[in-house]
Amino acid sequence: MARYFARRILSSLLLLVSVSILSFVLLEFAPGDFYETLRLNPRVSEATVNALRSQHGVNSSLPVRYFRWVHSVSKGEWGYSLAYDSPAAPILWTRAKNTLLLTGTAMILAWIIAIPFGTWGAARRGKAPDWFVRGTTSILLAIPDLVLALLLVLCAVRSGYFPAGGMVSFDFSEMSLWAKFRDLFRHLFLPCLCLAASSFPVLLSHTRTAVLEVLESPFITAARGYGIPVRRLLFRHALPAAANPLISLFGVSIGVLLSSSVLIEVIFGWPGLGQLLLEAILQRDFFLVIDSAMLATAFLVSGNLIADVLLYACDPRVRAN
């Protein structure tokens, strides 16, 4: 078992390295750099701009820049942000924490609702609950997350109860612990809801399908024949058997969630990695772009690793292999 995971971790690391190289290569082709706008300023001389460029190593060749970046990563600095004029690492960590908070909560929320409802819909196939589940899925699928986000912002503005954006209020630091918690919750609620809603339909329909398949398998029929009550049947027997595809889905849904979070962060003004990425791109802040992309990939890859671990733990067939 240890060997299996050693191999998976190794291949994940290799993947991360490949992604970093790919990102560097892609951005190599980017026209213009951070100092482009500075150059347009007539008061700043060409010489100054060039000096700034060489100081930050913007002009060096690709392999040189790559290795300097790797070196910087090993030092814990993760490169240098030209816009923020500081090592990239501290900026990244704060943003990363925020993104994790948002996506983590959204993921938990989505799964917590999807599993019971999906199971219920599968159990009552063809009847009212099933139609309800399928109808909800269709409706939610049809509403793109952009639209949903704008809609929710509108609600926030109209209702006045939820703040329209940002993560914390102005006077956050002066609040009591309980007030802080409530403030954070109010800011978190809408973006989290939006994010959860965007991934929810897929989770719901896949849960339903997975449970449905299991319910039609012979061993469930046998269990039913033994007279095991329905609820116990569902949750103790059917659901664990359906765990395999669901865990794989979990791995995939992390990526989707991370992607969607970019847009949500921007619309709700949530200070996370996605928003940072957008800023960095518009300003051509090279290292921040690479770093946020890499960090997001790292989250995705670790999510998949966790999914693999779960799969290994839950499915005896995987262990036999």
Added chain:
Amino acid sequence: MFLRATPRIVLPALVGLHLVVLLAGFFAPYDFASQNRMLPFAPPTRIHIIDSQGKLHARPFIYQWKATAEGVPQYKEDHSAVFPIRFFVSVPRYEIVGIVGFRWRLFGVETPARIFLLGSDAYGRDQLSRLLYGGQISLFAGPLATVISLSLGILLGATAGYYGSWIDEVLMRFAEVFLALPWLYLLFAVRAFLPMHAGPNQIFILLIVVIGVIGWARPARLIRGIALSAREREYVLAAKSFGASDAYILRRHILPQVSGVALTQAALLIPRYVLAEVTLSFLGLGVAEPAPSWGNMLAALQHYEIIGSYWWMSLPALALIPVFLAYYSLLAYYTVQDSSISEAIWKHREGFRPI
């Protein structure tokens, strides 16, 4: 997910929508860039048949909007003059999709009145016209980028699956790298390496190519799976024993199997890509003003007061919903189709074949 006759209704509707959008110049009363600074945020023009004196007119007509206060976008109908709606109006020459010249528009009114069926924006530009012209970019981005993704996916996936060994390894590792990055992050990063400011046509092509190319990995994997299993089938062996070349086998035996998956992938990818274009333009990474895209039209909505006071500005968002519904119903239909065909084939086999 409910109708079995879905494609018969949905497909023509979609095609019709795309045609209308393509001929935006004809269906729209105005050009997308023509501004009317005196009429910012005008509400949708109301169409009347009975005028303020109670008289019935032969033709439907409109009243002009008159600003009630200086600088504030509030309007009242000006009952002093009646402007009938005319059909097939002759206009100065414009171009359909930049290629064909044309001189007629479907409807319009005489100046100085303006017919804003869906209201106007901050610069007084007709939202209906912008919606139609914007649809050319947003709606077509989907199918065009999907064609690129699917072509790449079929080419690389079939090659990897059919030839196997190191080609397969290399291609699939490559695909994994693309799949490891969260999709939108990758899209942004790649968009970053392209010029920010270019003409709308170039940006459009750029967007399509970028969106299409980075989406090759998932279809490629699926198609590789099909090619892999098809290659093992005995009828491929039989064809080889007659001396069939690889090209023949790919063409006759493997690629037809791919069509089912390709259709479902298309129905899945097109709405996703439409949304990608809208998102990119919304965030300022896509088509820029004055060229309209549903995305950059929605960017105005980031100012919260606008949604509240001027509801018609959110129409591009609302327009996306039926389009998505249409594609997802197609997806549901094709998914059922695909699985039922393979089920039917398996049912006919004698004996039990382990998967």
Added chain:
Amino acid sequence: MGPELPSKAGQAPSLLKVQNLTKRYVQGGWFSRHQFEVTALENVSFALRRGTTLALVGESGSGKTTLGRCLARLVNPNSGEIWFEGRNLLALSSGALLKARRQIQLVFQESAAAMNPRLSAVEIVSEPLLIQERLRRKERRERALAMFERVGLSPLWADRSPLEFSGGQRQRLAVARALILDPTLLILDEALSGLDLSIQMHMANLLLALQSSLSLTYLFISHDLRLAAYVATEIAVMQRGKIVESGSVVDVFSNPKHSHTRLLIDTIPGSGGERV
């Protein structure tokens, strides 16, 4: 070292002569620790005379299918030679190989798997023509339909999917497809094995009739000794990749020399342990 079939003086030269054919498979991927070799064929040698039927019998895993596939050049052996009509099949250029493929045809066991379900029956039968010859569609169809009649299938079924045929009819279809290029050697890899017993008889008789009318040579691969005895004139017994015994059917059945042969004969259902 497999025994060679005795070739008597004055007889026609062998159509097919196999010498020291060896095929090994390696299991396990590059990084797996469980790499091991499976020897499917080991130094297999035999000869097949024109117009005769050689039955290749053995249990599953004995290597008979691999041998059939090597002969059809679907699988490449590690070493050895295959002489067909005086030429080494393994050393042919691709152009010559294409021509040689017309002469050797393979009929598979599970015909449902060996036919693309999306094609119609006539398209399947005429596929070899499509690949090998430049005939127009109408001519291909005519020849395919002629073959239909030869194997006893009604041409009315030409446009149906192969899945709509019964097992026995599908095998006829497979035979029709195999014969359409006018081959000299037909390799039947468990071709009758999945069929009902009465159908097996019909098919066996059909094969024998076709053999005489079209001057065919058969290599009949099977695990069913009774069927093999009915159809073949000579027999070779395989065990674990080697030919352990060979000779004419009469000789081998009345006087089996190898223990494995005896085992196979004893386990024929209804034989009561007696020799045929």
